Amino acid sequence: MPIDHFAVNGRVMPAGEARVSVLDLGFLRGVGAFETLRTYGGGHPHALSEHLARLWESASAFGVAPFVSEGDYRRIIADIRRTSGHDELRVNMVVTPGENVSGVFGAGEPTWVVIARDLHAPPASAYDDGVTAITFEAQRHLPTLKTTNYLTGKVGMSLADRAGAHEAFYVSPEGYVTEGVTSNLLVVQGKRLMTPAQDCLPGITKAGVRPIAEAQGLRWYECRLTKDDLYLADEVWITSAVREILPVVRIDDHAIGTGKPGPWARSVRALYHQSCIADARRDAASRA
Numbered sequence: 001m002p003i004d005h006f007a008v009n010g011r012v013m014p015a016g017e018a019r020v021s022v023l024d025l026g027f028l029r030g031v032g033a034f035e036t037l038r039t040y041g042g043g044h045p046h047a048l049s050e051h052l053a054r055l056w057e058s059a060s061a062f063g064v065a066p067f068v069s070e071g072d073y074r075r076i077i078a079d080i081r082r083t084s085g086h087d088e089l090r091v092n093m094v095v096t097p098g099e100n101v102s103g104v105f106g107a108g109e110p111t112w113v114v115i116a117r118d119l120h121a122p123p124a125s126a127y128d129d130g131v132t133a134i135t136f137e138a139q140r141h142l143p144t145l146k147t148t149n150y151l152t153g154k155v156g157m158s159l160a161d162r163a164g165a166h167e168a169f170y171v172s173p174e175g176y177v178t179e180g181v182t183s184n185l186l187v188v189q190g191k192r193l194m195t196p197a198q199d200c201l202p203g204i205t206k207a208g209v210r211p212i213a214e215a216q217g218l219r220w221y222e223c224r225l226t227k228d229d230l231y232l233a234d235e236v237w238i239t240s241a242v243r244e245i246l247p248v249v250r251i252d253d254h255a256i257g258t259g260k261p262g263p264w265a266r267s268v269r270a271l272y273h274q275s276c277i278a279d280a281r282r283d284a285a286s287r288a
């Protein structure tokens, strides 16, 4: 039976012993940045350098400069995998300013935590049948960064839970749908693949999907999208590191396309998944 291990400030320990201070500004004031990625090919973290670049960019918003190397993160993820006994992992990397030592925001050394658990990818039925989503009017704070402040997201997910939906899409005061609570949003209309580029996280999965979709003949457009654009789309997808590409077949009370996952979602996701495994093999070979 695998026993989860996490790392706090570089030290790997059983999950039950992993603790951060009650004075941590992540806890006290909600100041923090994080990333989620998954491994492929038996423990190879996918797009680690892209995720770390975004982690440090988010951490720069609260004045923390890069202080842990990619090699250290890689070693810790491998250590956790060995000690935990999981095959593939879902990895969260969190950075906060650290303990509050003076005034409101005065901090000591930054805190960094690596939480790596069993992957728990969505079941095959989610890809075969698609998932449902709702829309809600709200905006994520600092939407181009991945901060730990998901309070508005929590509100959206409560509404989604009540509606039995998988995801909730943010709608801006101007009426544009920007992203999901934990995913980016893409819309297929004919051979156009459209996605918002403003007021949302620059998704790493989405960026990885782009060349694959284009090679299949889809044309990429970054543009604003309204709820009607979603309701009238042939296909709607969400992307995120763990879910890859998941088709959305119903939004609010509207069936999307035929109400079943479309052909593009199926083919592009299969190719994307294969490309992630191929990346992991290349990565393993280059480190052997």
Ligand SMILES: Cc1ncc(COP(=O)(O)O)c(C=O)c1O
Pocket: 036, 140, 179, 180, 181, 182, 183, 184, 200, 201, 202, 203, 204, 205, 206, 239, 240, 241, 242
């Ligand atoms: C708000 C938000 N947007 C988009 C994404 C998808 O980003 P990525 O593809 O880099 O995982 C996430 C992932 O957790 C997210 O939290």
